[in-house]
Amino acid sequence: MKTFTKLAFLGLFAATGIAFSGAAADEAPVKFGNLEITSAFTKAMLPGQPVGGGYLTVKNNGPADDMLVSVASPAAGTVELHEMAMQGEVMRMRKLDTGIAIPAGKTVELTPGGLHLMFMKVKEPFKQGDKVPVTLTFEKAGKMDITLPVEAAGPGGHAHK
Ligand SMILES: [Cu+2]
Numbered sequence: 292m293k294t295f296t297k298l299a300f301l302g303l304f305a306a307t308g309i310a311f312s313g314a315a316a317d318e319a320p321v322k323f324g325n326l327e328i329t330s331a332f333t334k335a336m337l338p339g340q341p342v343g344g345g346y347l348t349v350k351n352n353g354p355a356d357d358m359l360v361s362v363a364s365p366a367a368g369t370v371e372l373h374e375m376a377m378q379g380e381v382m383r384m385r386k387l388d389t390g391i392a393i394p395a396g397k398t399v400e401l402t403p404g405g406l407h408l409m410f411m412k413v414k415e416p417f418k419q420g421d422k423v424p425v426t427l428t429f430e431k432a433g434k435m436d437i438t439l440p441v442e443a444a445g446p447g448g449h450a451h452k
Pocket of ligand 1: 344373374384407408409
């Protein structure tokens with residue numbers, strides 16, 4: 292039903308010549324064992340900007356806790372797991388060395404202003420419309436490959452100085 296609707300829309304857009312641009316949130320969840328990934332995206336970077344944030348939602352449908360322990364991407368020298376949090380009156384980010392817990396039965400969101408992936412030493416600034424390949428390593432589920440569509444630069448991201 293959902294597929295049919297989507298196809299019908301695509302047909303309509305094709306017929307009327309309107310460009311179709313899919314939002315990340317509309318893309319089907321990527322399932323991997325008991326884990327389900329949705330809303331994965333990153334943002335376009337300014338020229339010369341060497342770092343950028345990555346965002347996604349992980350749902351753990353299984354009976355056991357898991358943990359996102361590391362992330363890698365051929366598009367970045369390193370990828371760290373970060374958290375934005377208020378320290379007194381200043382918003383700071385913190386590197387999470389042990390990883391991000393994905394408790395059994397819970398959904399964990401990595402979003403602008405909160406938990407996020409941090410792409411460091413990026414070779415080519417991400418451009419809107421690109422897809423960034425990422426390998427997520429979970430403590431129990433193991434390695435999982437996904438792609439993050441690059442959305443327009445804009446508010447909600449964060450820049451490092
Ligand atoms: Cu960060």
